[in-house]
Amino acid sequence: WTGILEEDVPVGHAPVNGKYKLQIGDQVAVSSNLERVREMTERLVGWHREKAAYVGQAGVVFGTDWVGPGIRVKFSDGHWWSFHPQTLCIKVDTLPLSKQQLLSRHSEARATGIPEEDVPDGYAPVNGKYNLQIGDQVAVSSNLERVKAIAKELTMHWEDDRDAYVGQTGVVFGRAGEGLRVKFSDGHRWSFHPLTLCIKVEEVLEGFVPVNFLFKFQMGDQVAVHGNIALVREIAKRGKVKWQVEKGEYVGQVGVVMG
Numbered sequence: 001w002t003g004i005l006e007e008d009v010p011v012g013h014a015p016v017n018g019k020y021k022l023q024i025g026d027q028v029a030v031s032s033n034l035e036r037v038r039e040m041t042e043r044l045v046g047w048h049r050e051k052a053a054y055v056g057q058a059g060v061v062f063g064t065d066w067v068g069p070g071i072r073v074k075f076s077d078g079h080w081w082s083f084h085p086q087t088l089c090i091k092v093d094t095l096p097l098s099k100q101q102l103l104s105r106h107s108e109a110r111a112t113g114i115p116e117e118d119v120p121d122g123y124a125p126v127n128g129k130y131n132l133q134i135g136d137q138v139a140v141s142s143n144l145e146r147v148k149a150i151a152k153e154l155t156m157h158w159e160d161d162r163d164a165y166v167g168q169t170g171v172v173f174g175r176a177g178e179g180l181r182v183k184f185s186d187g188h189r190w191s192f193h194p195l196t197l198c199i200k201v202e203e204v205l206e207g208f209v210p211v212n213f214l215f216k217f218q219m220g221d222q223v224a225v226h227g228n229i230a231l232v233r234e235i236a237k238r239g240k241v242k243w244q245v246e247k248g249e250y251v252g253q254v255g256v257v258m259g
Contacts, residue, residue, distance in 0.1 A: 060074050
């Protein structure tokens with residue numbers, strides 16, 4: 001998970017981040033992106049079908065779950081539901097100026113992301129578009145100053161030994177707070193903020209052409225899975241196709257349609 005996309009933030013609100021801890025009485029709104037809200041909430045808080053009606057709605061924080069990270073939000077109709085804090089946006093003009101500044105710094109970091117010149121060849125910036133998962137091949141942006149600044153602004157501790165891994169490639173193998181833990185070819189492991197990572201982008205395999213929804217596959221057709229794991233996973237989820245980690249091994253591979 002890489003946070004809430006700008007287009008999913010209600011007007012007058014800002015995404016919550018690691019520097020701001022929601023408190024009882026805070027006025028919030030749930031992100032309007034149902035798929036992203038459900039994915040994050042289902043995994044770490046718990047999902048009920050009835051919660052879908054409150055996606056994009058405003059409410060007030062009145063407590064936290066006894067177990068887990070869930071934030072309890074009461075809505076105008078009197079109902080309350082728990083959502084993951086990273087799916088919530090806070091109403092900016094209700095906050096003291098000092099807290100507004102914390103949120104604005106986070107928004108600036110999100111907005112700038114990774115410039116094209118800092119993206120290694122064969123990779124694409126994440127910038128909140130993809131939810132990186134274990135096994136994804138990534139590269140750290142080559143701009144040391146920007147990588148370090150975003151990490152520090154978003155409450156991640158920085159060790160000087162990390163400098164050597166800026167611009168290097170590795171594999172996501174876990175999480176650490178807001179950061180993603182990346183394992184590099186020399187065996188070392190470091191955490192970087194998702195906004196400073198780029199995901200590997202493979203081209204369509206030679207001899208194959210992309211198809212669209214108008215094309216009807218038949219038994220026996222020889223096909224290849226697109227090589228961009230983030231794109232494949234995102235489309236699968238949007239199309240209600242269950243995603244399993246093991247499927248990642250077959251991205252970019254050739255096979256035959258059997259049903």
